[in-house]
Amino acid sequence: MQTIIEPFRIKSVEPIRLTTREERASILEAAHYNLFDVRSEDVMIDLLTDSGTAAMSADQWGGVMRGDESYAGSPSYERFEAAVKALMPFEHVIPTHQGRAAERILMGLVGGAGRVIPSNTHFDTTRANIEATGAEARDLVHADGLDPALDRPFKGNMDLDRLEALLDARAADVPLVLCTITNNSGGGQPVSMANLEGIGALCRRYDVPFVLDACRFAENAYFIKQREPGYADTSVEAIVREMFSHADGMTMSAKKDGLVNMGGWIALNDDAWAEAARNQLILTEGFPTYGGLSGRDLEAIAIGLQEVVREDYLNYRIASTQYLGDALTDRGIPIVQPVGGHAVYVDAKAFLPHIPPLHYPGQSLAVALFLAGGIRGCEIGSVMFGKQPDGSEAPAAMELVRLAIPRRVYTQSHIDYVIECFEEVQAQKEQLPGYRITKEPPQLRHFTAHFAPRDA
Numbered sequence: 364m365q366t367i368i369e370p371f372r373i374k375s376v377e378p379i380r381l382t383t384r385e386e387r388a389s390i391l392e393a394a395h396y397n398l399f400d401v402r403s404e405d406v407m408i409d410l411l412t413d414s415g416t417a418a419m420s421a422d423q424w425g426g427v428m429r430g431d432e433s434y435a436g437s438p439s440y441e442r443f444e445a446a447v448k449a450l451m452p453f454e455h456v457i458p459t460h461q462g463r464a465a466e467r468i469l470m471g472l473v474g475g476a477g478r479v480i481p482s483n484t485h486f487d488t489t490r491a492n493i494e495a496t497g498a499e500a501r502d503l504v505h506a507d508g509l510d511p512a513l514d515r516p517f518k519g520n521m522d523l524d525r526l527e528a529l530l531d532a533r534a535a536d537v538p539l540v541l542c543t544i545t546n547n548s549g550g551g552q553p554v555s556m557a558n559l560e561g562i563g564a565l566c567r568r569y570d571v572p573f574v575l576d577a578c579r580f581a582e583n584a585y586f587i588k589q590r591e592p593g594y595a596d597t598s599v600e601a602i603v604r605e606m607f608s609h610a611d612g613m614t615m616s617a618k619k620d621g622l623v624n625m626g627g628w629i630a631l632n633d634d635a636w637a638e639a640a641r642n643q644l645i646l647t648e649g650f651p652t653y654g655g656l657s658g659r660d661l662e663a664i665a666i667g668l669q670e671v672v673r674e675d676y677l678n679y680r681i682a683s684t685q686y687l688g689d690a691l692t693d694r695g696i697p698i699v700q701p702v703g704g705h706a707v708y709v710d711a712k713a714f715l716p717h718i719p720p721l722h723y724p725g726q727s728l729a730v731a732l733f734l735a736g737g738i739r740g741c742e743i744g745s746v747m748f749g750k751q752p753d754g755s756e757a758p759a760a761m762e763l764v765r766l767a768i769p770r771r772v773y774t775q776s777h778i779d780y781v782i783e784c785f786e787e788v789q790a791q792k793e794q795l796p797g798y799r800i801t802k803e804p805p806q807l808r809h810f811t812a813h814f815a816p817r818d819a
């Protein structure tokens with residue numbers, strides 16, 4: 364069959380409030396053209412992020428009722444720990460309230476001035492938690508991963524030559540090597556098994572631990588099954604176990620491939636690191652059997668981990684992201700190739716060449732999509748990255764609009780509607796204005812800046 368159906372029925376619904384173009388125009392004006400300032404009830408299709416936005420299954424909601432809220436020794440923790448270890452056979456599993464809490468604890472143990480922690484591409488919270496300790500976060504993604512138009516199967520791969528050179532020169536300063544699967548900041552691109560094996564071998568040669576930032580491990584495993592020779596007949600679960608067999612530990616945001624709205628963990632083999640991590644956990648997150656989560660959250664993660672590796676789910680997940688990417692490509696709308704696991708990234712600089720980078724073509728496209736159909740995407744370009752530490756402005760490397768797809772939330776007709784909105788925007792794209800910033804905070808300006816359209 365050609366049609367890949369959503370492998371679920373809908374039991375509980377959330378209404379979407381349908382708005383008119385006139386309403387959306389006044390919503391935009393009231394929000395100063397900043398989509399972070401729009402109330403979610405005023406959004407029709409919310410593609411701002413795939414983090415914490417998944418729909419839970421009936422089984423997960425059943426698990427929520429079963430959650431045991433005992434302070435210590437909860438059976439919910441035991442079920443959570445067993446579910447993690449079934450896929451990621453590490454010795455110690457330490458729950459945290461979300462991914463960045465796991466990062467803060469781990470980097471607090473191993474970071475510090477003079478240290479350098481390499482990764483393919485550090486996610487922004489990972490980088491911030493490394494830099495907060497005084498250590499350097501270094502990106503060593505393969506050059507293929509930096510070319511948006513290049514179609515390669517594993518653009519998340521680490522450059523093993525550069526990793527080897529770093530370890531050769533400074534292994535004593537490298538407390539661990541990270542790798543992000545899939546490479547979120549690089550467009551959700553996967554890392555191959557061969558690359559994970561290569562990183563693991565280098566780490567063993569230089570006696571440096573290897574830790575996976577594993578938020579989208581199931582999507583990465585499915586790409587390996589689809590794209591890497593030799594894995595077509597291997598089960599996703601076996602691929603996942605093989606991926607983690609190359610590593611000594613992991614950090615996780617369960618808000619992604621945990622299929623839940625909140626949660627995370629650290630898993631480690633090293634006894635001394637695990638003990639130190641648990642001591643830190645007690646200071647800020649909680650007792651080691653709940654770590655900032657409720658028993659019911661641990662139950663939902665335990666069940667989510669079983670559901671996320673099902674092949675019918677992953678086939679639907681990867682195909683539905685691809686469906687949107689292919690439809691935009693067919694209409695001549697430039698996107699980052701190939702389509703990643705969790706999002707489609709539109710190249711706004713190529714789509715709107717009449718808008719110079721510092722007039723924010725990504726912001727212009729994001730606003731136009733909201734006006735056309737109440738769609739909320741996220742500018743990842745000069746609004747987000749253009750402000751320099753000295754207060755000046757410089758264009759970012761790329762001007763993108765990310766359309767992140769929440770897990771199990773939208774159906775094909777929602778995505779068809781998004782595609783139709785793109786057609787409308789495309790038909791009048793020459794008329795879209797650039798924007799200027801009328802008010803901005805000193806840091807992380809994209810969240811709260813005010814914008815005004817420039818005269819077209």
Ligand SMILES: *Cc1c(COP(=O)(O)O)cnc(C)c1O
Nearest residue numbers: 461462463486488547578616618
């Ligand atoms: C989301 C994310 C994190 C941080 O997790 P939170 O749960 O948002 O704190 C870390 N790394 C990657 C790759 C992520 O996508």
